[in-house]
Amino acid sequence: MTSFAKVIGKQRQRLRRNLRSLRYLGRTKRTASATAAGVGRRVCSSDNTHLPHLLLLHDFVSRPMKNLAPQIFRQRLLMEGLFSIRLDQQALAAYMTGLAGHLGLRAYGLPAIYSPSGLGKEENQGYDAFLPLIDSGIAAYVWSSAHFFSIVIYTCARFNVDAAVRFTQEFFAATEVATMEF
DSSP states (O other): OOHHHHHHHHHHHHHHHHHHHHHHHHHHOOOHHHHHHTOOOOOBOTTOOBOTTOOOHHHHHHSOOOOSOTTSOOEEEEEEEEOOSOOOHHHHHHHHHHHHHHHTOOBSSOOEEEOOTTOSOGGGOEEEEEEEETTEEEEEEEETTTTEEEEEEEESSOOOHHHHHHHHHHHHTOSEEEEEEO
């Protein structure tokens, strides 16, 4: 066995042990809010010392969320990526209105775009934006120094996911894009 294979084998063993420990700890107690919501577990140690709100990821991934309003159609798309253009408030506004138009979604206001302007952590500087749509909205979050964006389209009208991703990738000259429908 090569030294690389040994290292990988040891990492797998350590990961399995950690996952077993988390599952064991996760069974010791659930918060009332987590139980009511049917989501994550607050983890406690065997001596009842609480670890700070550690939510187990598998609780979110393994269970679909209950549809409380099946009569209301909802389509949601999360797009995250790395952009390579110069991005300012005007460019972000142009993207949001352009995306809505490209998808045939109708806005009933202008994009609201905010920037913390030096408040908070340096690495979190960028923009928070929202475009109200007649059928819901588009929210955008931009981390300027990391050249990273996270955009959510939430509508009660159907839209073409591939068209949204293509438009976004082209507009931002994105070097990489990841998407998730939910």
